[in-house]
Amino acid sequence: MAMARNKMRTILTMLGIIIGVASVIAMLAIGQGSKKSIQDQISSMGTNMLMIRPNSDAPGGVRLDASSMQNLTIKDLEAIQQQCPNVALVSPLVSGRGQTIYASKNWPTSIQGVGTNFLEIRKMSIKDGIMFSEQDVATAAKVCVLGKTVIENLFADGDSPIGKTIRFKNIPFKVIGTLAEKGENTFGQDQDDIILTPYTTIQKRVLAITYIQNIFASAIDEKSSDIALKEITAALRQSHKLKDSQEDDFSVRTQAELISTFSSITQMLTILLAAIASISLLVGGIGIMNIMFVSVTERTREIGLRMAIGGREIDIMFQFLIEAVMISIAGGIIGVALGITTSYALASILGWPITITSLSIILSFLVCFITGVFFGWYPARKASYLDPIEALRYE
Amino acid sequence: MEQAIIHIENLKRNFTVGSETVRALKGVSFDVKEGEFLTIMGASGSGKTTMLNILGCLDRPTDGKYLLDNVSIASLSKNELARLRNHKIGFVFQSFNLLPRTSALENVELPLLYNSKISSKERKSRAIAALEAVGLADRMGHTPNQLSGGQQQRVAIARALVNDPVMLLADEATGNLDSKTSYEILALFQELNQKGKTIVFVTHEPDIASLSKRTITLRDGHIIKDIIIDNPKSAKWYLENLPVNDDEI
Numbered sequence: 001m002a003m004a005r006n007k008m009r010t011i012l013t014m015l016g017i018i019i020g021v022a023s024v025i026a027m028l029a030i031g032q033g034s035k036k037s038i039q040d041q042i043s044s045m046g047t048n049m050l051m052i053r054p055n056s057d058a059p060g061g062v063r064l065d066a067s068s069m070q071n072l073t074i075k076d077l078e079a080i081q082q083q084c085p086n087v088a089l090v091s092p093l094v095s096g097r098g099q100t101i102y103a104s105k106n107w108p109t110s111i112q113g114v115g116t117n118f119l120e121i122r123k124m125s126i127k128d129g130i131m132f133s134e135q136d137v138a139t140a141a142k143v144c145v146l147g148k149t150v151i152e153n154l155f156a157d158g159d160s161p162i163g164k165t166i167r168f169k170n171i172p173f174k175v176i177g178t179l180a181e182k183g184e185n186t187f188g189q190d191q192d193d194i195i196l197t198p199y200t201t202i203q204k205r206v207l208a209i210t211y212i213q214n215i216f217a218s219a220i221d222e223k224s225s226d227i228a229l230k231e232i233t234a235a236l237r238q239s240h241k242l243k244d245s246q247e248d249d250f251s252v253r254t255q256a257e258l259i260s261t262f263s264s265i266t267q268m269l270t271i272l273l274a275a276i277a278s279i280s281l282l283v284g285g286i287g288i289m290n291i292m293f294v295s296v297t298e299r300t301r302e303i304g305l306r307m308a309i310g311g312r313e314i315d316i317m318f319q320f321l322i323e324a325v326m327i328s329i330a331g332g333i334i335g336v337a338l339g340i341t342t343s344y345a346l347a348s349i350l351g352w353p354i355t356i357t358s359l360s361i362i363l364s365f366l367v368c369f370i371t372g373v374f375f376g377w378y379p380a381r382k383a384s385y386l387d388p389i390e391a392l393r394y395e
Numbered sequence: 396m397e398q399a400i401i402h403i404e405n406l407k408r409n410f411t412v413g414s415e416t417v418r419a420l421k422g423v424s425f426d427v428k429e430g431e432f433l434t435i436m437g438a439s440g441s442g443k444t445t446m447l448n449i450l451g452c453l454d455r456p457t458d459g460k461y462l463l464d465n466v467s468i469a470s471l472s473k474n475e476l477a478r479l480r481n482h483k484i485g486f487v488f489q490s491f492n493l494l495p496r497t498s499a500l501e502n503v504e505l506p507l508l509y510n511s512k513i514s515s516k517e518r519k520s521r522a523i524a525a526l527e528a529v530g531l532a533d534r535m536g537h538t539p540n541q542l543s544g545g546q547q548q549r550v551a552i553a554r555a556l557v558n559d560p561v562m563l564l565a566d567e568a569t570g571n572l573d574s575k576t577s578y579e580i581l582a583l584f585q586e587l588n589q590k591g592k593t594i595v596f597v598t599h600e601p602d603i604a605s606l607s608k609r610t611i612t613l614r615d616g617h618i619i620k621d622i623i624i625d626n627p628k629s630a631k632w633y634l635e636n637l638p639v640n641d642d643e644i
Binding site: 301302304305306307308309310311312313314315388389392 | 448451453454473474477478480481482486488492494505506509510554558
């Protein structure tokens with residue numbers, strides 16, 4: 001009743017809560033959104049993927065860069081294939097960077113020598129043409145599959161690259177297929193700036209090496225990646241003839257690890273944003289308390305009257321408490337609406353990924369209710385403790 | 396028929412102000428029977444206001460007995476007192492004390508809101524009946540600032556009547572009104588009294604006392620006079636014989 005009688009004041013009081021709730025909702029939406037988008041992108045690389053790379057060993061105290069380590073070989077790959085029941089697929093990876101040339105155009109990119117399983121492990125697929133075969137791997141055939149970025153930079157629009165021959169470090173490669181577009185990953189890397197070719201071709205014709213740089217594997221499913229990790233570690237330790245006292249000279253990483261690392265970062269971001277937004281909610285709550293005090297003082301005679309005609313302490317207290325809670329809940333409803341609107345506006349204008357969870361909405365309402373009760377309590381109590389005789393004569 | 400609504404025996408009320416004890420009431424005894432129209436008179440400092448507060452169950456005596464409708468006040472808790480006020484007393488104040496920006500009907504309904512036994516439907520019908528009884532049936536939707544002083548006091552009287560109290564307790568109820576309106580209000584009180592309502596009217600105006608059936612005069616915490624008026628004058632008579640308003644000439 002009294003709220004409707006003082007519309008302007010009620011709206012201004014609510015504004016504190018509205019802004020507080022709206023910012024909490026928007027901040028959580030942004031935080032959760034970025035978390036989910038990172039998770040999605042990591043998952044799109046294959047959640048059951050495992051990456052094996054040599055560890056920086058320190059022979060003679062000098063730590064060498066991991067990529068110059070030469071202790072992973074095709075034998076290790078075979079060992080994993082044979083000894084790890086939870087590993088579904090394995091593929092080696094050797095890569096080199098250099099200039100790619102077609103006709104009058106050239107483009108610096110990385111050429112990656114992989115096994116035929118690589119596409120499946122990385123959740124990639126062929127758009128046009130075909131993937132190279134085991135036969136091509138066995139013969140170190142000079143064939144390749146191109147990513148979209150490479151095609152755009154080497155070929156004129158509408159010109160099909162299939163069947164053409166490109167040159168990488170003066171070695172001709174025949175294009176036999178193109179890759180479906182993957183876009184940028186979380187880290188801003190262009191996943192389409194890629195040339196795939198049999199790893200044997202890179203080993204023999206480009207880099208002239210016998211070792212492999214990385215091994216990509218996939219667990220039979222997402223849940224098995226931890227077991228697969230243990231199996232791979234055991235297989236490689238055996239294959240490398242490491243004693244129990246020796247550290248691994250390789251490292252195995254799962255996508256799950258990567259996800260949890262990034263989740264914890266974005267989680268922290270979300271908490272930070274929510275904490276900042278909560279401060280405005282707190283300020284809004286103090287606003288409610290302030291206005292309730294004014295209201296109690298202003299309505300002292302009304303309180304006296306209500307007591308005289310039979311209002312008990314608890315009735316008076318509830319009247320003011322309900323008023324405070326109503327203000328904060330009403331502010332909460334408007335705040336949630338505003339928060340959702342703001343989130344979608346940010347998403348459409350700035351292109352930020354947002355996720356609005358029902359949890360954040362429920363949480364906001366709960367916080368509003370608690371804010372109302374918490375900050376309404378003291379003024380309401382003050383009102384209920386008034387002496388009706390004095391309150392009735394209050395000027 | 397003549398049952399005692401109020402029974403007061405050797406009532407005392409002391410206040411402690413700093414280190415001094417102020418004795419506002421020093422042993423007052425009287426009974427009020429059903430259907431009486433009592434005025435309590437006294438100059439300021441006579442204990443009149445303290446008497447009113449105790450009669451209205453807003454305050455408790457330091458010593459002595461106060462039975463309202465056979466219920467002893469001294470032993471009741473704050474909540475029980477509130478309940479008693481809600482059920483047995485109808486307050487009418489000098490300054491009306493209506494809720495601003497709230498319709499006359501809602502103002503009258505207010506006491507019934509604190510009685511959980513009454514449904515919202517009954518609340519409304521009783522409030523309408525009370526407003527009809529004070530002659531404001533056509534003003535139910537008006538807010539206090541749309542009503543004259545006399546009309547506001549009528550709304551306040553309707554509010555006091557709505558819970559059907561055993562006693563109407565008026566505190567200088569005509570103090571803020573001009574003399575014509577005062578007589579109109581007093582005529583309403585007399586009419587209610589004729590219908591059987593017990594009325595206790597606290598005032599310092601002898602004019603009003605002459606319209607009641609009995610007058611108790613307080614001084615320095617004691618009753619100094621308790622007069623029964625056999626043939627009280629009629630407020631209506633005064634209204635009809637008011638001097639012509641010379642502003643209009």
